[in-house]
Amino acid sequence: MLLSRGFFPTLKETPAEAQIASHRLMLRAGLVRQTAAGIYAWLPLGLRVLDNIARIVREEQNRAGALELLMPTIQSADLWKRSGRYEDYGREMLRITDRHDRELLYGPTNEEMITDIFGQSVKSYRDLPRCLYHIQWKFRDEVRPRFGVMRGREFLMKDAYSFDLDYHAAVQSYRRMMLAYMRTFQRMGLKAIPMAADTGPIGGDLSHEFIILAPVGESAVFFDADFENTDWVNAHFDYDNTDDLATFYDQMTSLYAATEEKHDAAAWERVPPARRREGRGIEVGQIFYFGTKYTASMGVTVAGPDGAAVIPEMGSYGIGVSRLVGAVIEASHDEAGIIWPDAIAPFRAAILNLKQGDPACDAMCDRAHEALGDLALYDDRPERAGVKFNDADLLGHPWQIVIGPRGAAAGRVELKRRADGTREEVSLEDALARVRG
Numbered sequence: 001m002l003l004s005r006g007f008f009p010t011l012k013e014t015p016a017e018a019q020i021a022s023h024r025l026m027l028r029a030g031l032v033r034q035t036a037a038g039i040y041a042w043l044p045l046g047l048r049v050l051d052n053i054a055r056i057v058r059e060e061q062n063r064a065g066a067l068e069l070l071m072p073t074i075q076s077a078d079l080w081k082r083s084g085r086y087e088d089y090g091r092e093m094l095r096i097t098d099r100h101d102r103e104l105l106y107g108p109t110n111e112e113m114i115t116d117i118f119g120q121s122v123k124s125y126r127d128l129p130r131c132l133y134h135i136q137w138k139f140r141d142e143v144r145p146r147f148g149v150m151r152g153r154e155f156l157m158k159d160a161y162s163f164d165l166d167y168h169a170a171v172q173s174y175r176r177m178m179l180a181y182m183r184t185f186q187r188m189g190l191k192a193i194p195m196a197a198d199t200g201p202i203g204g205d206l207s208h209e210f211i212i213l214a215p216v217g218e219s220a221v222f223f224d225a226d227f228e229n230t231d232w233v234n235a236h237f238d239y240d241n242t243d244d245l246a247t248f249y250d251q252m253t254s255l256y257a258a259t260e261e262k263h264d265a266a267a268w269e270r271v272p273p274a275r276r277r278e279g280r281g282i283e284v285g286q287i288f289y290f291g292t293k294y295t296a297s298m299g300v301t302v303a304g305p306d307g308a309a310v311i312p313e314m315g316s317y318g319i320g321v322s323r324l325v326g327a328v329i330e331a332s333h334d335e336a337g338i339i340w341p342d343a344i345a346p347f348r349a350a351i352l353n354l355k356q357g358d359p360a361c362d363a364m365c366d367r368a369h370e371a372l373g374d375l376a377l378y379d380d381r382p383e384r385a386g387v388k389f390n391d392a393d394l395l396g397h398p399w400q401i402v403i404g405p406r407g408a409a410a411g412r413v414e415l416k417r418r419a420d421g422t423r424e425e426v427s428l429e430d431a432l433a434r435v436r437g
């Protein structure tokens, strides 16, 4: 893509309202613009990142056997009255009345709706287990929206819902999702730790939050330093194998890790002092097992193997897709700007033409641009080199292909890796191969 024809409005000044690095950088790099308190428009660069994150989430949900659907953002209050949560949910719920005086709401989550959809369609134990998910905007009227997209009022969430015949099967669903989450976050270049957590307004008995360590995190966390750096993506755990899931789950839960609300001083004492770590973390996902809370209250049953009615067991599983954009930047930036992990970068490379109008420079840049197509953002503006360098660092492309007149004449480019700042002089072909990966 040509930068000169794009819409990448960067800011020179640091916006005064932004308290943390990711919020500042998202505004400065032109990823989002706030349109009302806690509500953001996603500009082209930000949208590409959001889409990349959603794609990884989707691929790992599908790989774990979950099925994608799409439910609406607006829900009927009647659904929530059936589960009893309409009053309980409180002022975080944005309540709306339509022209016929019917009560509606902008969904903060979808347990009721999915339970209703599922209950209307599924009648037999043979249709279980099922896990359904969607990636959809939510609205929660947070008292204090802050930190940009990290605590917005409107935000994008992946929420999955599992339906199983009994407790044992529901536990398998829970473990499967936990594995899918570890794979998902690893692919985004994040180290997430599952921590025992409170269930809050979703309810239930078993829950884990997935926490990214960061000083600006809102949760205080306690964990064992031995939490391993395991390669979950390539680990041979089969989603359909109960033993694999048990091994995985034991590995996940044998070491101490808890958020403040679930912190257990006695268990903490048993962690060797040298391994105790306290810090702050950002919650990027949470999973819940809550049994028959919604199916029972909403009257959903299926015919079991012996014909008797069975109330399906459920769990729900959320990932903060839009929050992750901020969380990734918190985990990966420096003084100069964002450092995108390859997997979610909006562009894999910037092509920097240091002398626009120089025939050799222009020709080589055009070749690079044609070869990389949508993988690269070609800075073809008639700007000084310094401006282009600064913008490329701010926008955080994993690679910069720097093309100046001397190099172009000799068929060479400078290839810079944003993450560690290393620069190499290579042929254009080598640079393209490296960028393509």
Ligand code: ATP
Binding pocket: 109, 140, 142, 149, 150, 151, 152, 153, 154, 155, 156, 157, 200, 283, 284, 285, 286, 318, 319, 320, 321, 322, 323
């Ligand atoms: P928090 O404790 O941060 O308010 P939550 O526990 O209420 O979040 P969940 O119901 O677990 O949120 O929602 C699933 C995921 O959605 C969270 O793990 C988080 O990543 C994301 N999320 C929740 N609230 C927001 C928000 N206001 N802005 C952006 N993302 C959010």
Ligand code: MG
Binding pocket: 209, 283, 285, 286
């Ligand atoms: Mg949560």
